[in-house]
Amino acid sequence: MATAAVLPGEAKSIEEMKALLARQRAAFMAELPVTAATRRDRLRRAVDLVLTHKGRFVQALSEDFGHRSAEQTLMTDIMASVKPLKHAIKHLDAWMRPERRKLDFPLGLLGARARIEYQPKGVVGIISPWNFPVNLTFGPLAGVFAAGNRAMVKPSEFTPVTSALMATLAGEYFDETELGFVIGGPEVGKAFSGLAFDHLIFTGATGIAKHILHAAAENLVPVTLELGGKSPVIVSRSADIAQATERVALGKMMNAGQICLAPDYLLVPDEKEGEVVEGLKTAAAKMYPTLLANDDYTSVVNARHRDRLQGLLDDAAAKGAEIVTVNPAGEDFANTNSNKMPLSIVRNVSDDMRVMQEEIFGPVLPVKTYRETDEAVAFVNGRDRPLGLYYFGADAAEERRVLDRTVSGGVTVNDVIFHVTAEDLPFGGIGPSGMGSYHGLDGFRTFSHAKSVYRQPKLDLAGLAGLKPPYGKKTHATLARELKP
Incomplete structure (x- = not known):
């Protein structure tokens, strides 16, 4: 990596990337539980970042491409980033609501309760591509922030002006422990994909995705792959x-x-x-x-x-x-x-x-x-x-x-x-065109951990069902009922 002119957010070594990840995870753990107000604030700051600087993004993308239609950038990168962020703000309270689940008869009648709580995973890594670099960074961030996570982003080296601009602006709108950028080429990307994130999303080519999966497997990092194909x-x-x-x-x-x-x-x-x-x-x-x-x-x-x-x-x-x-x-x-x-x-x-x-x-x-x-x-x-x-x-x-x-x-x-x-x-996608999905509620759930919570009543349900020793008639009755063909 270049040493003469280090771009904003650039990590010079794997050690620095690991240190940033450690700071983000420590801040995440200290903040739990992540309130709806905090999540909404991050989403709104992301909207403000994109909208306030839309003109600079138009110029940066045109410079990176040699020429890019201003109207197209406003549609496919700016509007397409703001829409998912605003959608998440609008639906956040409903998405965060615990989801009640049914129990086998007669547990519910006897006072037992079951629910799912959607809990943030922690730190999500985002590897975004060059074709829609703003949208494919801030689109995933809508789900990441709505779910209560922090994020580290490795944008594409093929659009260096846009990547540097995103990194600079992120530093103005977010603390680095909320949103951090790592800028660099393939070697930086390789090291980034091997970090012990709590989730990793990659958008890009199928061939590169195979290397991403191998790197993530070392730390058993769950991965969402948004690829392509014919x-x-x-x-x-x-x-x-x-x-x-x-x-x-x-x-x-x-x-x-x-x-x-x-x-x-x-x-x-x-x-x-x-x-x-x-x-x-x-x-x-x-x-x-x-x-x-x-x-x-x-x-x-x-x-x-x-x-x-x-x-x-x-x-x-x-x-x-x-x-x-x-x-x-x-x-x-x-x-x-x-x-x-x-x-x-x-x-x-x-x-x-x-x-x-x-x-x-x-x-x-x-x-x-x-x-x-x-x-x-x-x-x-x-x-x-x-x-x-x-x-x-x-x-x-x-x-x-x-x-x-x-x-x-x-x-x-x-x-x-x-x-x-x-x-x-x-x-x-599916198969070679991708793994997992995001956007809207599905994005919120992709970047959340669905934690099962079961509440047992004061009644001795194990005793009533014959599930604890000494085993006897109640045990045999339960087994006969449950093991019927």
Whole structure:
């Protein structure tokens, strides 16, 4: 790590990270129980931090990306951070309320009581990614703070200006024992993931998640993984093609496709392929008539990612694919210093192409055809379970079949991505697309310990049931009752 200019919140060693964790845990234990007022105060300070400095976040993210739409940042990073924080403030009292549970007959009648109390876990580690760095830091913090925890954050090194800004502002709004930032590269991230947190949430690539799990396992740290994968779009014969292609194009070109939930590939009926491709071209051109100087269109984050995306296209073309480049103004992307890329629709794809094997994470969209719905379902089921699945159509029976016969983290019907915006729906993947979920009540419970509390009445229930020696008729009667086939 650099020694000349240490960024705010940067830890120079594993010892310093451990020391910060120890200070946070000591402060947490001294504070127990964490009141609703304290939790609400932290949530409100987080809202104030994001809203007061939204302009600085817009500038920082544009600098990190080379160019990023201001309006997009305000929607996907600022609004999308404030919404879960405000949702948590609104529902906090209800979430914290103990949950009464039933007891086996006749314990309840005899005065026994059972409940669950949702208790904070302690210190939660957050490893946030570069594609939506503000939202994917403060979104999880909504659940972390609502549950009464402290937090340590390791933001991405790929958005260094934004990461440094978050660290600086956190120091102004929070004591380091409430919220601390650790800034650095892969080695710092590796050390961070091995700390003995009470819970760890990682948002990022599936390959890195495997290393995170290994590191967390050393201390048996419970982990929530928010990953990605290849989220498919199934376009039905009953779909409104103009509407479907406009919504897919919007979701694919937002943040230049650098979204874990971006539609990764389309499955369309054989006879609809041409109409779908033309619909995508029309929709993309309408939203983005120009690209290079268009403030609405975001850049690929850096040259390395741009080269990776171009490599996917080159590989597909070499193996027989047709690349349809949507460049309405005929701009010259080759002779520019920008990392912006136009939307590339890939036709005639085959399974041996990298574009059909790897998560794309950019403005590249393969289109594959099918004859029958079951063929499309089988194609999806033959691959890793995706984070999102999207169905477009007006056939209720077919929609039900797709929902019943596929397994994915979540589903949006007749649009893409939107299920992540519903604060009261759990958000998470399954298998290679993730582990666990958060958002809303589910986030509160993810970052809480559900502690069972049983209260025994004054009655000698063990004696009444024959559960203590000397055993006799009462014992045998209880056993006979409970062991009946």
